Each structure stands twice: as structure tokens, then as C-alpha cells.
Amino acid sequence: MSGIKLRPHHLLCVGYFEGKGYSDSFSRSMEQIKELTLQNPGITLQCCADEVCRACPNRVGNACRTQEKVMRYDREVLRLLEIEEEGCSDWKSLRNLTEEKILNCGKRRQICGDCAWDEICRKNEDGTIHENTLQDSRE
């Protein structure tokens, strides 16, 4: 099992990713990371540029163009999951914990409701993307 490094708030972003991103190469990279999660890789949580940031046009060295905002997201995810930075586990365990402690109790928006991609996550939460996907596949 290969391990990857993830910013804590990317537990949310990767889980809800559905093809749209900051650039084509970013979206391709996210597709690959999402596929990798199917193999349940080991994850180390770290609050700096990670596997997702690698292909992002907003990455500035080991940080982000919106560093203050993403650090706020990261800290809030760690707090709600009750995990320390550099905590390690596997993808499924962390994603299950994220669902239990954040998504299923409606706390995602308090973390990253001001994100530019919030609408996609809202649709995922409402289940409308799934319905749209089904509808598209029938056309």
C-alpha cells in the first residue's frame, strides 16, 4: 500500500471531486488521486502543499496563494476529526471519520462554505449530482 500526503481539508475535496478544477492538469491529477483512493492508500495528514496541490496553479512553493484560508480549513478539519497534524491512517478510515464527524452532521459548510467550489459539494450533499449523472447517462 503506497502512502500519500494530504492536507486535512482535502479529505473533503477529493471525496466530492467530480471533474472540475483549477486547470486541466489539476483535474487530471485529481482524477488520478481519486482513483488511487480506491486502493485505500495510507494517508499522512499535513498542513502544507500535498499531492493535490502538486498540479495546482495556486500552489506557491510549499504553500498556497490562499494560504490563510486553506490553513483555516485544515485546522478546522483536524479539530473536528480530533486528529493531530502528521496523523496517519488509511483513506477509508479517514473518509469514514470525515463522514461521521463532519458530513453526516452538516458541519462541512462551517469549514469551507466560502470556497469557490462550495456549490459542487452542496450538490453532492443534496444528492443532486448523482441524480444528474443518472439523467445524463440516459440521454
Ligand code: SF4
Ligand atoms: S487551492 Fe491551494 S490548497 Fe487547494 S489544491 Fe490549490 S494549492 Fe492546494
